[in-house]
Amino acid sequence: MKGTFTLDGSEVPFHEGQTVLEAARDAGRYIPHLCAHPEFEPHGSCRVCTVKAEGRMAAACTLPAREGLAVESATDELRELRRGLVQLLFVEGNHFCPSCEKSGDCQLQAVGYALEVRSLHFPQLFPDRPLDASHPDVLLDFNRCILCELCVRASAEVDHKSVFALGGRGIDKHLIVNAESGRLADTSLSVTDTAVGVCPVGVILKKGRGFTVPLGQRTYDRAPIDAPPEKAGKP
Amino acid sequence: MSPAELSQLLHRHHGDPNRLLQMLREVQAAAGWVSPEVITELAKGLTLPRARVEGVATFYTLLATRPRGEYQVLFADNIIERFHGSVALRERLCAALGVAPGALRPDGRVSVGTTSCIGLSDQPASLLVNGLAIARLTVERVDAIAALIGQRAPLDQWPAELFHVDEPIRRAGLLLGAHLEPGAAVRAALARSSEALLEELKRSKLRGRGGAGFSTHDKWRAARDAPGPTRFVVCNADEGEPGTFKDRTLLRRQLDAVLDGMTVAAHAIGAQRGFIYLRGEYLFIAPAIEAALAARRAAHLLGRDVLGRTGFDFDLELHLGAGAYVCGEESALLESLEGRRGIPRRRPPYPVTHGYLQRPTVVNNVETFASVAHVALAGGARFAELGTERSTGTRVHSVSGDCARPGLYELPMGASVRELLDACGAEAPIQAVQVGGPSRTLLSPRELDRALCFEDLPSAGAFMVFGPQRDLLEVVASFARFFAHESCGFCTPCRVGTTQLQGAVDALVGGRGTRRDVRHALRLCALMRDASHCGLGTTAGRPFMQLYEKFKPTIERSLSSLEFRPTFDLDEALAPARALTGRDDERAHLEDP
Ligand SMILES: Cc1cc2nc3c(=O)[nH]c(=O)nc-3n(C[C@H](O)[C@H](O)[C@H](O)COP(=O)(O)O)c2cc1C
Ligand code: SF4
Ligand code: SF4
Numbered sequence: 001m002k003g004t005f006t007l008d009g010s011e012v013p014f015h016e017g018q019t020v021l022e023a024a025r026d027a028g029r030y031i032p033h034l035c036a037h038p039e040f041e042p043h044g045s046c047r048v049c050t051v052k053a054e055g056r057m058a059a060a061c062t063l064p065a066r067e068g069l070a071v072e073s074a075t076d077e078l079r080e081l082r083r084g085l086v087q088l089l090f091v092e093g094n095h096f097c098p099s100c101e102k103s104g105d106c107q108l109q110a111v112g113y114a115l116e117v118r119s120l121h122f123p124q125l126f127p128d129r130p131l132d133a134s135h136p137d138v139l140l141d142f143n144r145c146i147l148c149e150l151c152v153r154a155s156a157e158v159d160h161k162s163v164f165a166l167g168g169r170g171i172d173k174h175l176i177v178n179a180e181s182g183r184l185a186d187t188s189l190s191v192t193d194t195a196v197g198v199c200p201v202g203v204i205l206k207k208g209r210g211f212t213v214p215l216g217q218r219t220y221d222r223a224p225i226d227a228p229p230e231k232a233g234k235p
Numbered sequence: 236m237s238p239a240e241l242s243q244l245l246h247r248h249h250g251d252p253n254r255l256l257q258m259l260r261e262v263q264a265a266a267g268w269v270s271p272e273v274i275t276e277l278a279k280g281l282t283l284p285r286a287r288v289e290g291v292a293t294f295y296t297l298l299a300t301r302p303r304g305e306y307q308v309l310f311a312d313n314i315i316e317r318f319h320g321s322v323a324l325r326e327r328l329c330a331a332l333g334v335a336p337g338a339l340r341p342d343g344r345v346s347v348g349t350t351s352c353i354g355l356s357d358q359p360a361s362l363l364v365n366g367l368a369i370a371r372l373t374v375e376r377v378d379a380i381a382a383l384i385g386q387r388a389p390l391d392q393w394p395a396e397l398f399h400v401d402e403p404i405r406r407a408g409l410l411l412g413a414h415l416e417p418g419a420a421v422r423a424a425l426a427r428s429s430e431a432l433l434e435e436l437k438r439s440k441l442r443g444r445g446g447a448g449f450s451t452h453d454k455w456r457a458a459r460d461a462p463g464p465t466r467f468v469v470c471n472a473d474e475g476e477p478g479t480f481k482d483r484t485l486l487r488r489q490l491d492a493v494l495d496g497m498t499v500a501a502h503a504i505g506a507q508r509g510f511i512y513l514r515g516e517y518l519f520i521a522p523a524i525e526a527a528l529a530a531r532r533a534a535h536l537l538g539r540d541v542l543g544r545t546g547f548d549f550d551l552e553l554h555l556g557a558g559a560y561v562c563g564e565e566s567a568l569l570e571s572l573e574g575r576r577g578i579p580r581r582r583p584p585y586p587v588t589h590g591y592l593q594r595p596t597v598v599n600n601v602e603t604f605a606s607v608a609h610v611a612l613a614g615g616a617r618f619a620e621l622g623t624e625r626s627t628g629t630r631v632h633s634v635s636g637d638c639a640r641p642g643l644y645e646l647p648m649g650a651s652v653r654e655l656l657d658a659c660g661a662e663a664p665i666q667a668v669q670v671g672g673p674s675r676t677l678l679s680p681r682e683l684d685r686a687l688c689f690e691d692l693p694s695a696g697a698f699m700v701f702g703p704q705r706d707l708l709e710v711v712a713s714f715a716r717f718f719a720h721e722s723c724g725f726c727t728p729c730r731v732g733t734t735q736l737q738g739a740v741d742a743l744v745g746g747r748g749t750r751r752d753v754r755h756a757l758r759l760c761a762l763m764r765d766a767s768h769c770g771l772g773t774t775a776g777r778p779f780m781q782l783y784e785k786f787k788p789t790i791e792r793s794l795s796s797l798e799f800r801p802t803f804d805l806d807e808a809l810a811p812a813r814a815l816t817g818r819d820d821e822r823a824h825l826e827d828p
Contacts, residue, residue, distance in 0.1 A: 044581050045726050047766040057765045062581050084762045088731035122735050122755060147724070156284075165286035166576070166724075167293040169559070171734040173724030176293075178286040180275045 003067035007031075008074050014065035021049055021060040024073075028229040031073050032082055032111050034089075034200055035148035036061040040157070046148055048085050048111060052078060083115045090117075091124045092171070094143035101210060102202030104218025108146060109201075110225035129174070134185035138196055139205045145175050146201055155195035163189045175203070236266050236273055245280040252281045253592075255291055255574030259298055260515070260557055264366065267307070268299040287575075294576040294723075296350055296558030297366060297515045306345040306384045309363045313352035313477045314713035315635045315699060321360035324377050325349070331381035345384055351560060351717055352477035353516040356635040356699075357642050358401055365390055366518045369397055400519065402484045403642030406658060408629045409621065410489060410605050411645045417527075418536045420495035420608035424502050425544055429459070432503045438615030440627045441607065445471055445563075445600035446671070446695040446770075448626075451607065454597055457587040459504040461595035468500045468509035468549075469591065469598045471568060475514060475560035476672035477717055478697035481631040482601035484643050486513075486520050489605050490527050494551065496604030498536065499611045500597055501549040508550055510591070512568050515557040524553050560721035564769050565598040567723065578725045579769035602631060602696070622648030626688035630696065634659045637702035644698075649688040652678060661700045667707055667786070672697040673714035674774035677707075677781040707789050708744050711778045715740045718775035729772030732763045740779060743793045753790060757783065788819065 004011045005020070007029055014023035019042055024031050033049040036042060042061040049060040052072040060073070072078065089108060097103045129142040147166065152175075155163040163184075167176040179186035189195070196204050215221070223231040236244075244261055248254040258277060262269050269292045278285040292298050299307065310316070310325045325336065329347050334340040337348050355361035358370040367390065369380070376397065383393050404411050424432050433456055442448040458466060470493065474482040485493060497509050513521060528551055531537045541547045554572055556562050562571045566580035569591050590596020599607075606628050610618045619627040626648035632655060635641045639660030646655065652668060668678040670687070671694030678685065685691050701710060719733040739756040742748040760776025767773045783790060791807060806825040813823050 042581065044768060047727050047768065050766045059768070064583065081762060081765055084758065085727050085766060088727055088735070088762075091735075092731045122759075123738060125731075125734070146727075147730075162284035162286060165284065165290045167286075167290050168724070169294050169576075170719060170722040170724045171730060173730065176286050176289055178284050180271050180285065 003065070005065055005067065005069035005071060007071045012065075018065045019061055020051065020053070020063045020065050020069070020071055023065045024060065030226045030229075031060050032114060032226065033061060034107055034111060034146060035150065037150055037198070040150065040153045043149060043153070046085070046089070046146065048082050050078065050081055050085075057081075079115060082111075083117050084121075086112050086115055086117050087119075087121045089146050091120050091122045092127070093145060094126060094129070100144065100202045101205055102144070104213075104215055104221045106202055106220075107200035107225065108144075110220040113220070114224055114226040125171070132177070132182075132184045134183040135187075135189060135207075136185070137191035137207050138184060138189060139207050140175075140177075140184055141203055141205065142175060144202045147173060147175070148200060150198045150200065151175070151195045151204060154198045155189075155193065158194040161188050161193065161195075163187045163193070163195060236262060238276070240265070241273065241276050241280070245277070250281060252283055253572070253574045255281065255283070255288065256295070256557060256571060257554060257574075259288075259292055259295075260555055263298050263557075267305060267365075268302050271300075274300075290576055291574065294559065295515070295556070297363075298557050302339060302343060303348075304339050304344055304346040305387075307363075307365055308345065308347045308380075309350040309353075310347070311351070311353040311355065311359075311361045311363075312349040312713075312716070313356055313359075314710050315356040315478060316352075316360040317709075317713065318636070318705065319359035321372070324360055324372050324374070327374065328377050328381055331378065332384060344387070350516075350558060351475070351720060352479075354474055354480040354483050354514070355400065356478050357403055357480055357633065359635070363516060366515065367398055368400060368516065368519050370400055398519065400483075400487075402488055403640070404484065404488070404645075405634075405640055405642045406644045406646065408645035408647070409609055409618075410485065410492065410602070410629060410631060411643065413489065413492060413609070415489075415492050415495065415608065415612075417491040417531060418495065418534065418542065420492070420611040421498045421502070421536060421542060424499040424611040425542060425547070429503050429505065432499070432611065433459070435615040436503070436607070436610055439610040439618040440615075440625070441603070441610060441618065442626065442689055443600055444602035444606065444630070444696070445565075446476075446674075446693065448689040448693050451599065451603055454587055454599070455500065455503050457585075458590075458595045458597045461588040463594055465508075465592075465594045466504050466506040467591040467594060467596040468497050468504070468506045469565075469568070469572070469596055470497055470509070470511045470601060470604055471563060471565065471598050472511055472513045472517070472601050473556055473560075473563035473568060474517070474601070475563045475721070476674060476695050476697055477714070478633060478635055478669065478672050478699045479695055480633045481643055481696045483517060483520065485601050485605050485631065486517070487523065490524065492605040492608040493601055494527060494531060494536075494604075495611070496599075496607035497551065498541065498549055499607050500599070500604070502547065504595070504597060506597075507548055508552070510572055511551060511553050512562070512572060513553060513555050514562075515555050518555065521553060521555060528553065559723070560717075561723045561769070561771050564771065567769070568598060569596065576723070578723050579771075600695075623686070623688050623690060625690050630687060630694075632687070632698045633696050634698045634700070636700035637662050637705070638700045646687070649686050649690075651683070652685050652687060652692070653683040655687065655698060656683065656700065659700070662702050664703055665700065666703045666705060667701045667710075669697070669699040669701070669710070670694050672699075673717055673778050674770070675777070677778060677785060679785045706744075707782060707786055708740070708793055711782045712737075712740045712744045714778040715775075718771065722771060722775070723769075726766075726768040726772060728763045728766040729768070729775060732759045732767075732772070733775050735759050736763075736776065736779065743790065746793060748793055750794065753783070753794070787824065
């Protein structure tokens with residue numbers, strides 16, 4: 001089955017089983033998102049892709065595309081909502097972009113720019129999240145984790161190692177690794193694992209290669225994340 | 236726990252990873268905590284990634300992953316309990332035991348913390364000690380508890396009276412007044428074909444009692460029509476909405492009606508197995524349920540060929556939760572039943588087609604199943620005579636707060652708020668009533684003629700009365716704390732938003748709030764409502780929003796107590812005029828803060 005729905009008034013084709021986000025992406029239309037990734041099942045946790053369909057809010061990444069569905073995305077209301085979500089993600093962790101190795105390649109930062117997030121708005125939570133530098137090749141800086149579970153999914157589904165998982169609940173939810181010691185060095189992670197490259201922010205970093213691409217020449221420095229597909233930065 | 240004990244435990248649960256939460260509960264009960272070594276061993280025994288087991292162990296409030304003492308005391312921190320002095324009682328216990336609130340005493344004997352409502356707000360204040368409930372706390376009872384812990388008396392030697400839980404049924408109707416023979420409704424159901432039974436259910440117009448009011452007939456038919464050979468029936472006895480305790484009473488006084496209802500459901504949809512998911516805080520009810528299940532197996536009401544009907548095989552299992560309100564959400568409940576963290580699933584697909592183990596499953600509330608028994612017995616038309624056009628039958632209300640007679644009131648659907656207030660002896664003047672718990676409706680005194688039914692005030696049965704002496708901001712702060720504590724943490728708006736909202740409301744309660752906090756709070760409420768993944772997040776902002784809409788002066792009073800009032804407030808200058816004219820509606824205000 002095939003069909004079309006509308007996104008902000010213009011038609012988007014889809015095929016059976018696609019979500020609104022997937023169909024939009026195939027059509028070269030950008031809907032801001034963080035936890036969605038073309039290689040993995042939709043997750044629906046960051047909520048940054050929230051759209052309005054027939055008067056109801058829904059995450060575009062989990063909303064099945066349907067013939068004739070009228071989807072709003074680029075409205076002031078939704079931009080404001082997404083800005084709020086990105087602000088909440090920023091105040092939840094400790095993000096000091098100027099000193100972050102991922103700056104310029106970071107999707108949280110790039111989405112923040114695309115949505116014109118100019119302040120944090122909410123009080124910062126300043127959580128205490130020690131680094132894990134135990135592994136010879138990989139550093140974990142939990143301060144920047146947005147809990148998108150991409151590493152969890154990649155390690156389980158692609159690497160078949162389940163190195164990462166989530167522990168705790170609510171605001172205490174945090175990334176854990178698969179070792180009684182709690183140290184990455186005691187897991188089976190290897191620097192070549194898919195899970196290492198999938199992090200959209202600067203948590204999972206390869207050691208020994210700081211700032212090889214200078215700031216200013218990085219992915220989203222060359223073209224913003226919401227630029228037309230032929231130009232947009234690819235992580 | 237010794238390796239031998241652990242391997243016995245694994246053996247008892249057939250090494251089934253779906254039973255992980257049940258195993259962790261048993262570890263907690265036996266060892267007092269779930270140690271890192273036990274997590275490693277369980278993971279090995281179940282061939283699960285260790286981190287997955289750790290993820291489950293750290294999700295549930297009633298599982299401790301650090302030592303919490305031989306005696307683990309958790310005071311219910313619901314607002315009703317607070318208004319009954321739970322904070323002072325907790326401090327008294329801490330002082331008597333020489334332990335800091337929330338901490339473990341250095342000798343490792345005891346810890347005293349808090350948890351959400353434990354379903355006893357008709358007999359406050361209350362606590363759990365090693366998972367067992369103690370209600371009606373007084374200074375004397377707290378001192379007795381301190382003495383028992385001081386003497387290191389084993390829990391099974393504590394006076395039984397301490398653990399007695401009342402069931403104050405003030406008004407009984409169709410459900411609470413019934414005297415049903417075990418199996419009577421199953422017999423009546425088996426006299427009909429499953430199709431005829433579904434037609435009876437349709438005629439009854441029964442709607443689910445868990446809150447959303449979904450048509451029970453439609454749900455069951457969808458499950459019956461879903462493809463696949465196996466089906467499941469699940470009873471949602473998680474009852475976590477603060478101020479709700481009617482499922483507790485139904486399970487203790489009308490258990491056979493509930494179990495009959497579940498068996499009727501099995502006949503209607505063709506299910507072979509079922510589960511009762513009982514909130515961990517109701518551990519004290521578990522033995523009676525296990526005994527009833529055994530009795531029903533002996534009476535051929537469960538097991539192979541139920542009541543001699545060839546091919547009708549159905550059995551039930553009791554599963555306990557471990558302290559997580561979100562597990563009342565049906566898909567989170569299914570995750571928990573499968574031994575995982577209680578994270579609400581993506582929808583679609585829905586449980587009726589992809590439920591327990593991705594098989595067709597009906598999940599219904601305790602009261603829904605009890606109502607089903609009566610539909611099977613007396614027919615749908617009789618049932619539909621009670622209540623209103625679109626809300627048939629009766630409703631069991633859990634009444635607590637400022638009234639003479641808190642307890643259980645079963646009224647026909649559609650009764651007015653005022654009627655229930657009169658029945659429970661609520662002290663006039665009423666300041667506010669919270670119907671359906673924090674996630675539903677805060678009523679002002681102008682709304683007491685509204686009707687308790689799906690057309691007007693949908694509710695999962697909680698009814699909290701607040702007299703004039705109560706600070707509604709404190710009520711809303713308590714609800715904000717509840718949602719922050721219970722958010723599962725899956726989605727951004729609820730995970731971060733509930734904590735931010737708690738911060739903003741606490742600032743207001745502490746007299747430190749500014750208009751900025753009010754603006755932040757309102758923005759957070761809208762964000763959570765519009766963007767959250769499940770009903771917990773979408774409703775978490777309701778208490779504050781409704782306070783703002785209906786009790787604006789309460790918020791403003793907290794602001795004006797600031798010495799450094801941000802600006803001259805034109806709207807507040809109109810307050811005397813509003814007082815004189817007795818108006819407080821939208822148009823009597825000048826601006827949004
Ligand atoms: C956060 C949350 C908590 C819930 N808690 C309960 C509960 O404790 N008991 C219950 O029956 N339903 C609860 N529900 C509703 C269930 O998801 C589901 O709708 C209900 O069990 C269906 O049964 P019913 O059709 O008989 O009402 C909750 C929903 C949400 C979103
Ligand atoms: S470490 Fe990175 S990929 Fe993993 S959950 Fe955190 S932000 Fe997502
Ligand atoms: S709304 Fe809250 S409880 Fe529901 S999925 Fe999101 S974080 Fe979890």
